[in-house]
Amino acid sequence: MIVDEVDKQIILATQAGLPLVAQPYQAIAAQLDLTAEEVMQRMRIMQENGIIRRVGAVPNHYKLGYRYNGMTVWDVVDEQIDYLGQLIGQLDFVSHCYHRPRHLPEWPYNLFAMVHSKTKTGVTEKVNIISQELGEFNRQQEVLYSTRILKKTGLRIGR
Amino acid sequence: MLSDFYMQLLNDYQQDFPLTPRPYLAIAESLGVSEDDVLLAMQELTDQTLINRIGTIIKPNKMGKSMLVAMAVPEAQLQRVAGIVSSFSEVNHNYERENRFNLWFVLMSSTGELLQDTLDEIEQQCGYSTMRLPLVADYFINLGFELDLERDQELDREPDNGCDRLSTN
Incomplete structure (x- = not known):
């Protein structure tokens, strides 16, 4: 699906948050000089085509008690990576799971999974679960805890 | 304190927020409360930063x-x-x-x-x-991240201490 200029404007207007009013799509439509029906219809089509993944409340996991997260990185067999990625991506404590390129020799890892927990030992337990799931297809792994947030802004598009 | 009502709002509307002219009314009807109850509760959850926003989540690399x-x-x-x-x-x-x-x-x-x-x-x-x-593949599974919320969880207002938050793209 090709996202046109109007679609882009709808995305930009909605990803920062719908206005908390009784008729939010009407409010977005008014900003963009469209009708509410057109906004909803375009959003529906973008959702059906996977451009919009979901529409909903974005919880602040940190504030809700999920204080620990680890970026887990795994060196898995290339031939199996898509199967393994889908396996790990559906674990309920994994929020993101990606295949990324290795940079040998210093970076042998090709599978990334973000793990969330309320405790640090909880992260370790979850890493063990992933390790068992990957089994013999995993050659080595690391868990990178974050020590500081140096910058965090909402999604936006540069230049 | 998080009431059952707040927990439902947090857990059940991470996806499938209604695409209807009055979405808060649709939520209200399914939960047996008033539209104003839902709007006020969502405002409260937003004010307390328990939710970052109610919005769209876009597939990576679609908008840049x-x-x-x-x-x-x-x-x-x-x-x-x-x-x-x-x-x-x-x-x-x-x-x-x-x-x-x-x-x-x-x-x-x-x-x-x-x-x-x-x-x-x-x-x-x-x-x-x-x-x-760069991303080679994204193993996105369309399931919400289930929150294990305790009913009597005390809301915490301390500033972040350096653990990063879940990114949301």
Whole structure:
């Protein structure tokens, strides 16, 4: 699906948050000089085509008690990576799971999974679960805890 | 204290927020409360930053190109280098992590070419090379992240202590 200029404007207007009013799509439509029906219809089509993944409340996991997260990185067999990625991506404590390129020799890892927990030992337990799931297809792994947030802004598009 | 009502709002509307003219009314009808109850509760959850927003989540690289990048920076240089990286408006996340690659950031630009140009500029200003980790595949499974919420959980108003939050793209 090709996202046109109007679609882009709808995305930009909605990803920062719908206005908390009784008729939010009407409010977005008014900003963009469209009708509410057109906004909803375009959003529906973008959702059906996977451009919009979901529409909903974005919880602040940190504030809700999920204080620990680890970026887990795994060196898995290339031939199996898509199967393994889908396996790990559906674990309920994994929020993101990606295949990324290795940079040998210093970076042998090709599978990334973000793990969330309320405790640090909880992260370790979850890493063990992933390790068992990957089994013999995993050659080595690391868990990178974050020590500081140096910058965090909402999604936006540069230049 | 999180009531059952608040917990339902937090858990059940991370996806499938109604695409109808009056979405809060639709939620209200399914929960047996009034539209105002839902609007007020969502406002309260937003004010307390228990939800960041109610909005759309877009597939990566649809509205521009983004990339995860890592740098290995000597401890004594980290503050300076992190400052340079964060000063670029294209950079939206920048974390220190416990690893030889100790600086991790995500940047976004309208095209892949501009993204590479920005990275070249960052390398030049910092004096260190970047390890570029673009997405090869995204194993996205369309399930909400189930929150294990305790009913009597005390709301906590302390500032963040340095653990990063779930990113939301």
